[in-house]
Amino acid sequence: MANVSGIVKSARKIMRQDTGTGSDELRILQLGWMLFLKIFSDKDKELELMDDHYTSPIPSELHWDEWAGDDEGMTGDELLQFVDRKLFPTLSEIDLSSGSRRAVLVHEVFANNYNYMKSGIHLRQVINKLNEIDFNNSKDLHLFGQIYETFLSELQSAGTLGEFYTPRAVTQFMTEMVNPEHGETVLDPACGTGGFLTAVIEHLKATASSVQQREAIAKNVRGWEYKPLPYMLANTNLVLHDITTPDIQFGDSLQRPLSEYTHKDQVDVIIANPPFGGVVSNNNENNFPQTYRTKESADLFLILMIHLLKDGGRAAIVLPDGSLTGDGVKQRVRQKLLEDCNVHTIIRLPNSVFKPYATVATNLIFFTKGEPTKRIWYYQLLCPPGVKAYSKTKRIQSDDFDDVRDWWDNRVESDYSWSASIDEIIRRDFDLDIKNPARLKVDNDKNAKDYIETINDDLSEISSEVKEIFNSYFRLSEFKVVELGSICSIEKGQTGIKKAVPGSYPMVTTGEERGSHTEYQFDCEAVCIPLVSSTGHGHASIKRIHYQSGKFALGSILAAATPIDCASVSAKYLYFYLNNFKDDVVVPLMKGMANVTLSIGNLKKVKVILPPIEEQEQLVMLMDKCEKLRNTLAKSMADSEEMIRAVLGEILDLDVIHNA
The missing domain is CATH 3.90.220.20 (DNA methylase specificity domains)
Structure with a gap:
């Protein structure tokens, strides 16, 4: 068995030397299309041997083994020109007349991606490293699947791609609580890199008792994704989880009028982290009934997901605090949710779960369609002892949910859990941002020491972002x-x-x-x-x-x-x-x-x-990182002002004057 971890580390080390893949973000994307093609190509050859009626959509000369399999094969400018001028153009314009789902998949991956590496020699070295992994060996495949998951987790802090990754501990917990069963259809309408889909696949595999059940998983687990890069990463992710032809549709879920989604589109289970904090484009809000039209993507996704659930269907979704409160359209969206569905549980997460990509307060919402809400249970998840906040180096772990798991089937009110009746919620105009009546201060008022620690965290984040910019820096190859x-x-x-x-x-x-x-x-x-x-x-x-x-x-x-x-x-x-x-x-x-x-x-x-379009895109990613650093610096300035006031306020106690 190959040393998979060592091979991957060596490949990434080579990519760091290439001017086109100087950042973690670009290395992930480069590795993404290469792995997709190698694994897909290997699987196609296997399918052709097993099924006399199967024909690979990839032209024979473009199969991985034909141009990349020989370690002494093409290299340098010859390899670079082949990949840029032959491989990508041909596969992006692949014949789709057969209606093959696998042909569509190849087309969509290569029509929307690039070869980022600039050195054909470095590219050959990376190819040779990947050739050391036997993806037909189940142990190698399993090990690489675990390593690939760590790549995806790096997206949380990789420039503009953080929005596509939900921490694995969160996807596993939500899947476990919803408990998808064999024969049920499961959908993630904003699947990103496929984290929820793979959590569901592994959950169902663990309980499969027959070959038929295992084979049915691929047909019943579905995803939608509208951006090409996470779409590619999600498909590779599912292939690594033994799904030969992933059922992931490429397109914007909100672009289709709600009325066009019919009964055949409805599913038994939805698990998702829909985009929040974003504004929909192309006037997609007009695809929804007038009463629910809004530019905020999270609210539109909530309406869509209610519509896509069958009666009796279950859902677990991530929503920001902003979706729990507010009037106007937001209030009407919440009212529909509570009237059409039984919202039985809201888990309130620490603000830092999605840090550094986002620091907004988020919640896990669990509901069942077909009966109205009567009572909602709340649980405030805290960071574990010794961890003040989650960060890039201290991410949320599955064990952090153990107390919630223990409470789930035996719900009682405590310092961390409480409930609210529908009558109370109606009196609040369907506002779901209900604080713990025990008034436990989960986040104590910050004192001077807290602000000093916050500044220290800011400095650490600034240092990390500066490093990312430094690693992403490049010079134009031509212009x-x-x-x-x-x-x-x-x-x-x-x-x-x-x-x-x-x-x-x-x-x-x-x-x-x-x-x-x-x-x-x-x-x-x-x-x-x-x-x-x-x-x-x-x-x-x-x-x-x-x-x-x-x-x-x-x-x-x-x-x-x-x-x-x-x-x-x-x-x-x-x-x-x-x-x-x-x-x-x-x-x-x-x-x-x-x-x-x-x-x-x-x-x-x-x-x-x-410059060439690939370098334009690379420069845009770099500029996005620079803007992120600028925003962190601005936040640090604001934190510094608060720290100064807190330090002065504690040392020079103004109550002395008031009491004099």
């Missing part, structure tokens, strides 16, 4: 200088700011905040550039340039630059480039004496440094 008008269509806004009628579409103006309008002008990704100086009086200046996606209106004193070919130009890259270098490349083209303006003609002449 060209082009004019903005040659790579973008540029169109002036049509909506007068004062004439805008508040509506459902965001409206981009020169201000930092978005307005709204009843009509939209664009439906795309675009960079929005002011055409009028922000200071006037003969002085040329631009305060900010905006990035906007989806359907939106645009103020008449701005212009939108939209990439002509999204396969070669990233709108997000253009945003970072133009916004940060506006004083160098945009402002000098503004003309006028009193009223300084930027003409469309001059805007088209703006010079743009344009």
Whole structure:
């Protein structure tokens, strides 16, 4: 048996030397497509031997063994050109006429991903390392599955990908409490990297008593994911869990009108951590009944999941505190949940469970559809003794839920558990943010020492983020200088700011905040550039340039630059480039004496440094990390102010003055 852990460590060490995979994030993504193809290709050959009617969708010369299996085979520029110019283009345009689900899977993975490595020599070295793992050996496969899980856990702190990973301890606990049974259909409509799906698969495997039950697992466990990178990682994850053809649909769950989901779409169990803190794009809120329309993704997903459950179906979902309270649409969503379903349990998690990706307060909500709620039980989960807060190095563990497990079937009120009747909840206008009536201070008021420890945590996080930026730094392999008008269509806004009628579409103006309008002008990704100086009086200046996606209106004193070919130009890259270098490349083209303006003609002449699309995407990831660091620094400044006040307040007790 191979030393799987050592092989993977060696592969990652090689990737660190490559300019294209300098960050954990990019190494995970690079390893993702390589592992997917190797495992998929090996399985296809096995299927062809076992089934005379099966034909692999992968052309014979592109099977892993044909071009990568020989350790002395292609390397250097020859290998790099083969992967970039032959492998990816061919597999992304694979023939789908057969209707094969496996063909669709290959197409979707390679049409939406890249080869990030820049050195063909490094690429060959990584390939040779992966060839040392025998994925047809069950022990090797099992060991690698465990290692792959640690890769996915790194997403929680890997730049912009943290939203796609739920800690394994959380997925296991939720699956255990919902207890999916054989023959039941299970769905995660926002499956990310497949954490809930694999938890369900392992749960069902442990109780399977026949070959038929094991084979049925693949058909009954389903996922939906709308972003290509987690979609690829999820499929690889399920293949590593012995699912030959994962049933994961590629697409946005919210993009389809709710009325189009019929009885055949309903399932027995839903386990999910739907995106929260986000705003839906493309006016997907209009796919829902008027009374529940909102831009907040978590609330729309909750309505969708209620609709997708069969009567008697069970659900366990992660929801932020913001979904438990609030009026208007939020209140109506909660009312529907309580009237259509029996919400029997809410587990309140420490704020730090999803740190460092997110620090918002979250809850695990358990409910059954088909009967109204009569009483909700609450349980406040605390960090274990000696752990003040979860972090990148102190993640939540399965054992941390042991007290909840003991309480689950024998519910009594305690310092950490309480309940509320539906009558009380109705009096609160369906507000579910109910505090423990025992008034236990789970999070004591912070004293000076607490703030000092918080600052110390901030500094640790800042150090980690600086390291990530350092590791992600790279230099362009090549670039060209082009004019903005040659790579973008540029169109002036049509909506007068004062004439805008508040509506459902965001409206981009020169201000930092978005307005709204009843009509939209664009439906795309675009960079929005002011055409009028922000200071006037003969002085040329631009305060900010905006990035906007989806359907939106645009103020008449701005212009939108939209990439002509999204396969070669990233709108997000253009945003970072133009916004940060506006004083160098945009402002000098503004003309006028009193009223300084930027003409469309001059805007088209703006010079743009344009690297290959892969490096544009890499630079966007790096800039996202930089912005994350900036936000952490701002938080640290705020914490420092509170610390100063707390220290002074404790040393110089003002009660002395009041009592004098």
